[in-house]
Amino acid sequence: MVDPMATENSRTPAPSGELAGRRAVVTGGSRGIGAAIARDLLDAGAHVVISARGEAPDAPPGAAFVPADLSTRDGVRHFADTARELLGGVDIIVNNAGGCRSFQSVLELENDWQYTMDINFLAAVRLNAALVPVMREHGGVVVHVSSIATVAAYPNLLHYAAAKSALETYSKGLSAELAPDGIRVVSVCLGNVETPASKTARTRIVELHGGDADDLTGQWAAEIPLGRLGDPRDIADAVRFLVSPRASWITGSNIVIDGGKTASLC
Structure with missing residues (x-):
């Protein structure tokens, strides 16, 4: 049997400097998966701005941090305006912010539906609306971070699954609309990290x-x-590839990264 930890630790280094000069925003980038993505983009030479709701003591060194609550229209607008000002433009958008606050029966979730839709779906819609027009002149890449909850339909996560399902459908449609402008749109569907x-x-x-x-x-x-x-680096490695020139013919795809858990479902 293959040792899973040996597999995890035997990573092939990605080309250094492959994103030199690229300007990236990563939502929810202060810890976990978002921080790992931001760190990888920085290592590849990109300039990175991240968001988080509160303090960011573990934010990757070198990333500019903008505190913003992306579950609100005003929070998204503030982050988009500040990121654009800091970067002078945008080439990469990673919509990673998300999550849920409740793990209950779908019949008991009335008060959490709106928040869950706002942070997991509408935050990406609003941020893209604010920043994608900046990309139309030169192209770019948009990544949406989704979840295998969309196919596994976990009973206590149906509000989260519904929001991520909406995100995946939106991602596919957006990819078709933006392809003529040279803008690629992909989503990554994550398992338990x-x-x-x-x-x-x-x-x-x-x-x-x-x-x-x-x-x-x-x-x-x-x-x-x-x-x-999963380890956050597993996701960061994939995202770094997807936003790089090495993935220049990938758009409209939903890449499942879950260690094989949903291989029979997707």
């Missing part, structure tokens, strides 16, 4: 439904054919 947010989620699930957080972690890993939870 070990991040601060996922640890918090497990704790809240256990509080609501009982059990043990460590047992739940083991259960999630056991359901993945490659034998481990």
Whole structure:
């Protein structure tokens, strides 16, 4: 059997400087997957601006940080205007901000539907509306971060799944509209990745439904054919490729990155 940790640690370095001078925005870029993406883009030579709702003590060095609540129209507008001013233009947009606050029956989620749609779907729609026109003169890449919840239909995450499903449909349609302008649009559909947010989620699930957080972690890993939870670097590596010239003929695609968990569903 292949050692999953050995596979994780044997990464092939990507070309250095392949994104030199490119200007990128990464939402939710202060920790976890967003921070890993921002760090990879910086390593590749890009200039990066990130957003987060609060403080960002773990933000990647070298990235400009703009505090903004992207679940609101005003927060998106503030971030878009500030990022454009800092960068002088935009070549790459990574819509990574997302998540959910509740893990309950869909019948008990009335108060969380709007927030979940705002942060997981409408934040991307609004940010793209503000920044994509800047790309029309020279092309660019838009990446949407989605979830396998869209196909797995987890009972306690249907509001989140619905928002991410809307994001994926929007992403495909946007790719067709923007292709003539040389702008590529892709989405990445993620499985269980070990991040601060996922640890918090497990704790809240256990509080609501009982059990043990460590047992739940083991259960999630056991359901993945490659034998481990994802690492944020797994996602960052893929996104770095997708926004690079090496992926110049990829648009409208939804790339599943989940260790094989949904291979029979997608």
